[in-house]
Amino acid sequence: MHLESLGIFCDVVRHQSFSRAATMHSVSQSAASQAVRQIEQRLGAQLIDRSTRPWRLTPEGKLFFQGCQEILERYHELEDAVQRRQHPSGYTVRVASIYSVPLHDLSGYVERFQSLVPGATVDIAYMHPDQVYERILDDQSDLGLISFANPGRGFTAIPWKRQTMAVACPPGHRFARLAREQRGVPPEDLAGESFVTFDRGLPVRRQIDRFLRKHEVDMTVVAEFDNIENIKQAVEDGAGVAILPVPTLRQEVRRHALVTVPFRASADGAPLVRPLSIVHRRKRRLNPAVTAFIKLLCADDETRDAAPRAPAPQASAASEVTR
Amino acid sequence: MHLESLGIFCDVVRHQSFSRAATMHSVSQSAASQAVRQIEQRLGAQLIDRSTRPWRLTPEGKLFFQGCQEILERYHELEDAVQRRQHPSGYTVRVASIYSVPLHDLSGYVERFQSLVPGATVDIAYMHPDQVYERILDDQSDLGLISFANPGRGFTAIPWKRQTMAVACPPGHRFARLAREQRGVPPEDLAGESFVTFDRGLPVRRQIDRFLRKHEVDMTVVAEFDNIENIKQAVEDGAGVAILPVPTLRQEVRRHALVTVPFRASADGAPLVRPLSIVHRRKRRLNPAVTAFIKLLCADDETRDAAPRAPAPQASAASEVTR
DNA sequence: TGTGCTGCATAAGAAAAACGAATACTTAAA
DNA sequence: TTTAAGTATTCGTTTTTCTTATGCAGCACA
Numbered sequence: 001m002h003l004e005s006l007g008i009f010c011d012v013v014r015h016q017s018f019s020r021a022a023t024m025h026s027v028s029q030s031a032a033s034q035a036v037r038q039i040e041q042r043l044g045a046q047l048i049d050r051s052t053r054p055w056r057l058t059p060e061g062k063l064f065f066q067g068c069q070e071i072l073e074r075y076h077e078l079e080d081a082v083q084r085r086q087h088p089s090g091y092t093v094r095v096a097s098i099y100s101v102p103l104h105d106l107s108g109y110v111e112r113f114q115s116l117v118p119g120a121t122v123d124i125a126y127m128h129p130d131q132v133y134e135r136i137l138d139d140q141s142d143l144g145l146i147s148f149a150n151p152g153r154g155f156t157a158i159p160w161k162r163q164t165m166a167v168a169c170p171p172g173h174r175f176a177r178l179a180r181e182q183r184g185v186p187p188e189d190l191a192g193e194s195f196v197t198f199d200r201g202l203p204v205r206r207q208i209d210r211f212l213r214k215h216e217v218d219m220t221v222v223a224e225f226d227n228i229e230n231i232k233q234a235v236e237d238g239a240g241v242a243i244l245p246v247p248t249l250r251q252e253v254r255r256h257a258l259v260t261v262p263f264r265a266s267a268d269g270a271p272l273v274r275p276l277s278i279v280h281r282r283k284r285r286l287n288p289a290v291t292a293f294i295k296l297l298c299a300d301d302e303t304r305d306a307a308p309r310a311p312a313p314q315a316s317a318a319s320e321v322t323r
Numbered sequence: 324m325h326l327e328s329l330g331i332f333c334d335v336v337r338h339q340s341f342s343r344a345a346t347m348h349s350v351s352q353s354a355a356s357q358a359v360r361q362i363e364q365r366l367g368a369q370l371i372d373r374s375t376r377p378w379r380l381t382p383e384g385k386l387f388f389q390g391c392q393e394i395l396e397r398y399h400e401l402e403d404a405v406q407r408r409q410h411p412s413g414y415t416v417r418v419a420s421i422y423s424v425p426l427h428d429l430s431g432y433v434e435r436f437q438s439l440v441p442g443a444t445v446d447i448a449y450m451h452p453d454q455v456y457e458r459i460l461d462d463q464s465d466l467g468l469i470s471f472a473n474p475g476r477g478f479t480a481i482p483w484k485r486q487t488m489a490v491a492c493p494p495g496h497r498f499a500r501l502a503r504e505q506r507g508v509p510p511e512d513l514a515g516e517s518f519v520t521f522d523r524g525l526p527v528r529r530q531i532d533r534f535l536r537k538h539e540v541d542m543t544v545v546a547e548f549d550n551i552e553n554i555k556q557a558v559e560d561g562a563g564v565a566i567l568p569v570p571t572l573r574q575e576v577r578r579h580a581l582v583t584v585p586f587r588a589s590a591d592g593a594p595l596v597r598p599l600s601i602v603h604r605r606k607r608r609l610n611p612a613v614t615a616f617i618k619l620l621c622a623d624d625e626t627r628d629a630a631p632r633a634p635a636p637q638a639s640a641a642s643e644v645t646r
Numbered sequence: 647t648g649t650g651c652t653g654c655a656t657a658a659g660a661a662a663a664a665c666g667a668a669t670a671c672t673t674a675a676a
Numbered sequence: 677t678t679t680a681a682g683t684a685t686t687c688g689t690t691t692t693t694c695t696t697a698t699g700c701a702g703c704a705c706a
Binding site: 342357360377378 | 685
Binding site for chain 1: 324325326327361364365366367368382383386387390391393394397398400401402404405406408409462606607608
């Protein structure tokens with residue numbers, strides 16, 4: 001019997017819902033249903049009486065649920081105990097992040113985390129997306145923060161933030177007036193502008209190009225960089241305009257070096273967002289500090305920079321990062 | 324984490340041996356090795372220090388081992404508790420057997436079992452092999468006793484006995500003298516005999532045919548039956564000779580209705596044996612009484628009717644029934 | 647009485663994991 | 677050294693598990 005299945009069963013019971021339990025475990029509703037059925041088959045006993053609505057636990061189900069809870073708790077404690085024995089000096093959470101995750105945001109988290117889990121330390125290293133993956137695979141980092149996570153090959157991606165993207169231009173640019181007047185720029189108006197953007201091959205570039213193609217906008221790419229800092233610098237220097245995640249522009253906007261011009265919402269299209277994900281190695285025990293840190297990061301992800309999520313046809317926590 | 328893997332780890336520790344633990348769990352040594360490694364990877368900790376010979380548990384391993392033992396025990400108790408709640412009146416072991424498993428043998432087992440596990444009852448039903456599979460799939464029986472178990476599609480087969488097969492003929496037959504003189508008959512001498520045998524399509528028939536083909540023996544099939552009783556009857560009636568498992572002939576030999584003539588051992592070939600297996604649904608919790616009954620059946624399987632087993636290149640409890 | 651909605655089950659195909667056979671490797675004993 | 681025993685590893689296959697798509701039942705609401 002798979003402990004994960006027992007965990008799903010327990011959450012199904014606790015939340016009185018297969019779908020919710022499924023989401024919590026990052027699997028589809030179907031998988032949760034099958035997991036519970038598998039347990040029932042193995043035991044040769046109904047655990048859940050589905051004939052009534054809402055469904056109820058059978059006596060066997062109640063018994064099994066209580067037992068499972070305890071067993072799971074014990075097992076997790078056991079894993080923690082092994083971890084503690086390995087790192088008697090306390091936990092370190094090693095984070096590998098892409099450059100463009102606002103340091104500002106993270107340092108806030110780190111402070112809160114260290115007061116929450118005393119004795120824990122957080123190491124954050126900034127690097128190129130590919131290196132983030134590498135470091136996680138090599139077990140040099142516990143967590144990675146990246147955009148457009150691709151879930152293949154042994155990673156689990158937890159959706160984190162969705163940063164709205166907007167046009168960045170120098171304060172003297174004709175778009176800047178729109179921003180001052182609290183108006184957005186229609187994507188079409190970008191046509192013909194000089195454009196500073198990301199390297200081809202970065203997922204964010206593909207996302208932007210798709211957006212522009214959809215709105216039939218043709219721009220002149222005057223420079224490409226593999227990181228946001230360089231792009232911002234080029235725009236400041238008057239090389240052209242750029243499309244960047246809003247939160248990454250905070251500094252420059254504050255010191256009036258750049259202006260953010262949001263896109264005017266158009267009826268037909270999804271807004272341009274950059275999804276950030278927390279990734280970690282699959283099938284890997286995360287030590288308690290890491291789990292706590294993830295929880296902290298996710299705790300308020302809905303509250304800022306959040307764009308409405310595209311409702312998936314069926315609940316699946318992973319679905320939004322798989323495409 | 325798979326509870327089965329934890330079980331393998333515990334047995335590895337208990338027996339200080341991957342291979343033995345593997346056999347106990349009916350998997351290959353490779354699988355056991357991989358299971359333990361998987362646990363280690365998930366924990367990110369060495370459980371076993373392989374640098375010394377014999378290997379030893381690391382401190383983490385010791386800790387984890389103790390925890391696992393308890394967790395597994397608890398889980399098994401939990402499953403049993405669910406079973407008990409379902410069948411409060413006590414356990415019944417429902418056995419489906421092919422016709423030709425000597426009733427005599429089984430009734431002995433049943434008696435011993437009932438004194439061993441008071442309150443348990445054993446239901447034995449005899450039927451055609453196909454029905455045995457059916458009944459197990461339909462959950463009408465807990466265990467099946469069949470020959471030439473084919474492990475495909477959701478069954479687990481536990482090797483049980485290996486019955487040596489021999490020629491059965493009427494006492495007046497020319498072969499009968501060989502038996503009285505304690506000599507065997509060379510397979511070749513069967514050529515030209517009238518032959519009463521099993522239906523085409525039964526695995527035992529294929530096995531016999533293969534044996535005869537190997538020894539280049541050509542016999543005249545005068546009758547085919549789907550069960551041993553009919554074959555024995557036909558041979559008694561003088562229809563010809565048959566090749567049957569020795570233990571199934573006990574009755575007839577005792578009352579001098581038939582004579583068993585063993586094959587003369589030939590250098591080149593494996594002796595003709597009929598493997599009997601205990602079969603049950605895979606991935607299915609067996610209630611404690613069933614487990615106890617299996618244990619009882621297997622306890623002395625080596626001691627009688629046993630032919631030497633072909634040593635497998637690598638230990639695998641299932642290998643001998645898979646072909 | 648329909649009509650849409652929500653939540654679970656089921657089917658089928660795709661993806662991932664587990665497994666076994668063969669083989670390499672490692673160490674202890676001969 | 678060689679041999680033998682026991683474990684790790686590799687690779688291809690089989691089995692399992694998961695997702696997507698769809699079905700189906702009850703419920704709310706018109």
